[in-house]
Amino acid sequence: MPDSVEDANPRRADRALTAAPTDGVRDEAITPASITLALPRAVDAARPADIPAGRADQAAKQVALRFDRVSKWYGPVIGLNQVTLELRSGITGLVGHNGAGKSTLLRLAAGQIRPDLGAVHIAGRHAWTAAAKRHLGYCPEHDTFYEDWSGRRFLEGMAQLCGYSRAQARERTDNTLQLVGMRDRADRPLAGYSKGMRQRIKLAQALLHDPELLLLDEPLSGIDPIGRRESIALFRELAERGKCLLISSHELEELEKLTDHVAIMAAGRIAAVGTLPQIRAVLDGHPLTIRIACDQNQRLAGALWQLDHIVAIERDHDSLLVRSRNPHGFFQKVTELAITLPLEIHHLETLDERAHDVLDYLLGGRRG
Amino acid sequence: MSSESLVDSAPSPWRAWTNLVLLSLRRQARAHWLVWVSVGLLALSAFIVHINTSRGRWTMGHFRSPRRSGITFEQRLVQVKLAGQVPWSPEARGVHFATTAAWATVTHITSALPRFSNWIVFFLFATFLLPLWTLSFATEALGREREAQTLIWTLVRPIPRPAIYLAKYLALLPWCLAFNLGGLFLLCWLGGEPGRTAFTLYWPAALWGTLAFAALFHLMGASLRRAGIVALLYAFFLETVAGNLPGNFKRLSISFYMRCLMFEHGQDYGIGPERPWIYLPVSDTTAWLVLAGATAALLVAGMVVFSRSEYLDVR
Numbered sequence: 001m002p003d004s005v006e007d008a009n010p011r012r013a014d015r016a017l018t019a020a021p022t023d024g025v026r027d028e029a030i031t032p033a034s035i036t037l038a039l040p041r042a043v044d045a046a047r048p049a050d051i052p053a054g055r056a057d058q059a060a061k062q063v064a065l066r067f068d069r070v071s072k073w074y075g076p077v078i079g080l081n082q083v084t085l086e087l088r089s090g091i092t093g094l095v096g097h098n099g100a101g102k103s104t105l106l107r108l109a110a111g112q113i114r115p116d117l118g119a120v121h122i123a124g125r126h127a128w129t130a131a132a133k134r135h136l137g138y139c140p141e142h143d144t145f146y147e148d149w150s151g152r153r154f155l156e157g158m159a160q161l162c163g164y165s166r167a168q169a170r171e172r173t174d175n176t177l178q179l180v181g182m183r184d185r186a187d188r189p190l191a192g193y194s195k196g197m198r199q200r201i202k203l204a205q206a207l208l209h210d211p212e213l214l215l216l217d218e219p220l221s222g223i224d225p226i227g228r229r230e231s232i233a234l235f236r237e238l239a240e241r242g243k244c245l246l247i248s249s250h251e252l253e254e255l256e257k258l259t260d261h262v263a264i265m266a267a268g269r270i271a272a273v274g275t276l277p278q279i280r281a282v283l284d285g286h287p288l289t290i291r292i293a294c295d296q297n298q299r300l301a302g303a304l305w306q307l308d309h310i311v312a313i314e315r316d317h318d319s320l321l322v323r324s325r326n327p328h329g330f331f332q333k334v335t336e337l338a339i340t341l342p343l344e345i346h347h348l349e350t351l352d353e354r355a356h357d358v359l360d361y362l363l364g365g366r367r368g
Numbered sequence: 369m370s371s372e373s374l375v376d377s378a379p380s381p382w383r384a385w386t387n388l389v390l391l392s393l394r395r396q397a398r399a400h401w402l403v404w405v406s407v408g409l410l411a412l413s414a415f416i417v418h419i420n421t422s423r424g425r426w427t428m429g430h431f432r433s434p435r436r437s438g439i440t441f442e443q444r445l446v447q448v449k450l451a452g453q454v455p456w457s458p459e460a461r462g463v464h465f466a467t468t469a470a471w472a473t474v475t476h477i478t479s480a481l482p483r484f485s486n487w488i489v490f491f492l493f494a495t496f497l498l499p500l501w502t503l504s505f506a507t508e509a510l511g512r513e514r515e516a517q518t519l520i521w522t523l524v525r526p527i528p529r530p531a532i533y534l535a536k537y538l539a540l541l542p543w544c545l546a547f548n549l550g551g552l553f554l555l556c557w558l559g560g561e562p563g564r565t566a567f568t569l570y571w572p573a574a575l576w577g578t579l580a581f582a583a584l585f586h587l588m589g590a591s592l593r594r595a596g597i598v599a600l601l602y603a604f605f606l607e608t609v610a611g612n613l614p615g616n617f618k619r620l621s622i623s624f625y626m627r628c629l630m631f632e633h634g635q636d637y638g639i640g641p642e643r644p645w646i647y648l649p650v651s652d653t654t655a656w657l658v659l660a661g662a663t664a665a666l667l668v669a670g671m672v673v674f675s676r677s678e679y680l681d682v683r
Binding site: 074110111112130131134136138140145148158160161163164209 | 379380383387388391395518520521522523525526527678680
């Protein structure tokens with residue numbers, strides 16, 4: 001893993017933030033020293049008809065959350081170490097093992113703690129200020145409410161704390177309850193809510209004032225499969241509207257369904273930011289396992305074994321499992337062989353490009 | 369989930385703040401153990417006052433002279449009255465009449481207010497009940513929300529932190545004032561005539577004392593994790609014990625200035641510290657200035673502390 005993993009160079013960050021396509025890793029000139037990678041943009045093609053295009057585009061251009069060389073200590077323990085990060089619209093997953101600094105990062109972003117060094121800005125305003133909180137929706141991991149209140153009353157109260165009149169608060173509460181699928185169940189006392197219902201109410205309170213930035217800490221935890229699907233659909237829709245979502249989750253499989261763009265944290269630092277394939281691509285030193293099947297497996301194995309970057313070749317039923325330290329070189333060579341030998345390739349699959357594997361590698365096997 | 373667009377309307381910071389005051393006021397209504405302790409103490413105090421009133425113990429009628437072994441002042445008065453049956457000369461009868469009247473007045477009337485004031489208002493209410501009742505609400509305004517992890521819902525709203533602190537203070541005040549002034553009123557009402565006079569004399573001092581104590585305990589709630597316990601220790605050691613010590617150390621206690629205000633208001637009724645040369649009271653102007661100044665200073669300090677504090681226990 002490179003020594004310095006986050007990218008503090010604003011020019012490079014800008015390019016990555018605005019230009020890089022999510023699947024264009026192999027065309028990008030990414031060096032191992034710059035692991036801060038491309039962020040996904042709002043998906044313009046999937047933008048709903050009722051969302052004005054200009055609004056979503058404008059939102060996409062604005063930096064919703066900026067960490068500028070932020071460090072945070074808890075006494076002698078460092079919680080966050082020189083983190084630089086910019087998020088615009090789209091969904092970013094925040095992953096890392098316990099103690100990696102995820103909670104510190106989220107709490108700094110939510111303006112609940114202040115950096116000892118550096119600055120955190122939400123939509124250009126210092127995260128600690130009330131002005132920044134107008135642009136922030138925060139969904140904490142813990143779900144303690146005013147338990148004697150109903151979900152509806154709680155949300156109305158929260159909307160009123162955002163500065164809305166009673167009538168406006170009622171209307172916003174109604175709309176938001178509809179959005180999170182809780183409209184018909186919101187009048188019961190919160191104390192009787194299931195974990196999934198509490199998650200929805202937590203999410204609803206973050207959406208009440210229609211903020212640009214949403215910080216969601218484990219938002220899928222405790223939600224049933226149908227609820228997860230609905231939540232994921234909602235998150236995608238919000239991203240399409242131009243919202244910026246930073247989602248911390250241990251549920252990497254769910255996160256992968258939601259976004260392939262992640263910020264991986266380790267030891268108080270952002271170890272990598274980008275799409276999973278992008279992150280994977282810069283890990284040239286880490287062998288990639290590829291399953292390949294063709295009409296001449298033995299011949300292909302012999303040809304591949306001549307390459308320096310091939311670490312191992314195993315036979316697995318009708319296919320080969322090849323471990324390569326240079327994925328780029330491997331794919332180029334396979335293309336050449338397919339033409340020159342020639343080979344009829346039936347199957348080609350990279351096996352460990354999933355978040356778990358990347359995270360395992362980055363965190364030295366201590367996945368959180 | 370459907371995708372309805374949310375209503376478009378301009379939120380108002382002022383409305384957000386007033387809503388916070390109202391919401392906090394409602395949340396403060398949730399009685400917790402300290403409030404129940406306060407209610408219990410009020411009931412106990414009311415019972416004691418009622419018993420004393422029904423037995424006529426606010427006067428000096430039951431005092432004995434010599435102490436413990438002698439007859440009571442009431443019995444002495446009866447003896448004096450009986451002595452009036454003797455056929456004195458008109459001059460002697462006049463002197464006897466004046467003596468009896470003075471004796472009766474001191475025994476039955478003028479001693480009641482100072483005694484009620486000393487025992488119930490100065491000793492029980494001002495140094496013990498008022499601080500305790502105030503802290504039961506004031507430390508909980510923020511402390512309880514921190515413990516219950518619900519403070520986060522306020523902290524992530526677009527309201528400046530000093531304004532949140534001030535809103536919480538304003539929301540706890542009605543409860544503190546209602547409990548303190550209501551409690552004083554109840555005790556005074558049960559105390560009969562001297563009690564009713566005492567209430568008209570002392571409620572302004574109780575009001576100022578409540579404001580200052582509430583500001584102090586609210587600050588403790590914002591800055592300390594176990595504010596309730598610390599405030600209890602403070603109320604007992606600094607206000608109750610140190611507040612009655614001779615010398616200038618008691619000038620650090622809020623109840624000292626509150627009692628000075630009470631002494632000034634009761635001056636016309638001969639009410640004051642038992643040993644003024646030891647108590648060293650200050651003038652009512654000084655006492656009022658200190659109480660008002662302390663309230664303002666503690667509020668500002670609390671706003672600064674709250675606006676700079678990172679509540680790591682709030683997640």
